[in-house]
Amino acid sequence: MLQGLEHASIGSEPVHDFLPLNGTAHIEFYVGNAKQAAHFYRTAFGMSLIAYRGPESGTRDRTSYAIEQGKIRFVLTSALRPDHPIAAQVNLHGDGVHDIALSVDDARSAWNEATKRGARSVREPETMSDEYGEVQSASIALYGDTIHTFIARNAYHGPFLPGFVATPQPDSLADPTGLTHIDHTVANVGLGEMNKWVDFYRDVLGFRQYQHFDDKEISTEYSALMSKVMAGGNDRVKFPINEPAKGKKKSQIEEYLDFYHGPGVQHIAMATDDIIKTISQLRSRGVEFLRVPGTYYDELQGRVGRIDEPVDRLRQLGILVDRDDEGYMLQIFTKPVEDRPTLFFEIIQRKGSRSFGKGNFKALFEAIEREQALRGNL
Numbered sequence: 001m002l003q004g005l006e007h008a009s010i011g012s013e014p015v016h017d018f019l020p021l022n023g024t025a026h027i028e029f030y031v032g033n034a035k036q037a038a039h040f041y042r043t044a045f046g047m048s049l050i051a052y053r054g055p056e057s058g059t060r061d062r063t064s065y066a067i068e069q070g071k072i073r074f075v076l077t078s079a080l081r082p083d084h085p086i087a088a089q090v091n092l093h094g095d096g097v098h099d100i101a102l103s104v105d106d107a108r109s110a111w112n113e114a115t116k117r118g119a120r121s122v123r124e125p126e127t128m129s130d131e132y133g134e135v136q137s138a139s140i141a142l143y144g145d146t147i148h149t150f151i152a153r154n155a156y157h158g159p160f161l162p163g164f165v166a167t168p169q170p171d172s173l174a175d176p177t178g179l180t181h182i183d184h185t186v187a188n189v190g191l192g193e194m195n196k197w198v199d200f201y202r203d204v205l206g207f208r209q210y211q212h213f214d215d216k217e218i219s220t221e222y223s224a225l226m227s228k229v230m231a232g233g234n235d236r237v238k239f240p241i242n243e244p245a246k247g248k249k250k251s252q253i254e255e256y257l258d259f260y261h262g263p264g265v266q267h268i269a270m271a272t273d274d275i276i277k278t279i280s281q282l283r284s285r286g287v288e289f290l291r292v293p294g295t296y297y298d299e300l301q302g303r304v305g306r307i308d309e310p311v312d313r314l315r316q317l318g319i320l321v322d323r324d325d326e327g328y329m330l331q332i333f334t335k336p337v338e339d340r341p342t343l344f345f346e347i348i349q350r351k352g353s354r355s356f357g358k359g360n361f362k363a364l365f366e367a368i369e370r371e372q373a374l375r376g377n378l
């Protein structure tokens, strides 16, 4: 059940970390209309626009908006030509995550180590520079059209990356909602593919398995999934990987795979230190969340014991709670943020627990299935 909380060492001999990671540098989304997508994340999630790239700054084929809150950085990119590969990806997948960029000290070394172990190169190491310094980067392929870019930007002091220009500060549209960092980023892959990507993260990128759940734990009457969590960079990055398991009807993972047309990022969990305040703000700005039935809250205290937060506030806001032997955690999931039932967000506050909310899976999946049924996809 809970596996892999062991550390990456054999006896007292630490294992050489061939691919040291400093965390998630940013996540790049390919979208149909980056200008409007950026507006959504700024007004609804309170992220600040920090930099822009497009025709006005000398980039002719695409526009990109870099936005941030706390340590979270997103880049929203759209093609400016119909025959552009980005346009083709958006046509196939809808809006979604293209690149989970990882921060490293040496992008060439990271790319060398990964490709030596079997990663497929998407972009060889290159150095980009402007008046603010230089950035070294290289990319490898992941599941579907998703990639990891290794970015070394220790020698760069510009607003974001070379090619981007700073935008007026402070961002008059943005009003922060207390989001601090990315807690984890989850992939959906096809039936029978989970272990292939678990092996990839372990063998090619030097990750270790953090936790895993099987379909007996994550199932409802209708649908089920299997999931394993891979962690790297001394647990600074965590990537749960889901695959569908056999249920009576179509699982939420299959619905995703059908509408995304292949594997991809299912959700991004963003952390907060005050989930009640964050969710109150997000709700008032129109972010839509999944709701579990009221009976969930009738049974809550019996299941998780004493918690600091008033249960009636959690009930009002639809926030879920789970406890394990290390502490507890609070979490809530948005509805998909595109028209297709694909990418969504999780907001999470950890109070000691390092788990992913196993005790909430049943209530949550039933809530997801109600939404699937409304879409005619169950």
Ligand code: FE2
Pocket: 184, 186, 267, 269, 346, 356
């Ligand atoms: Fe999650």
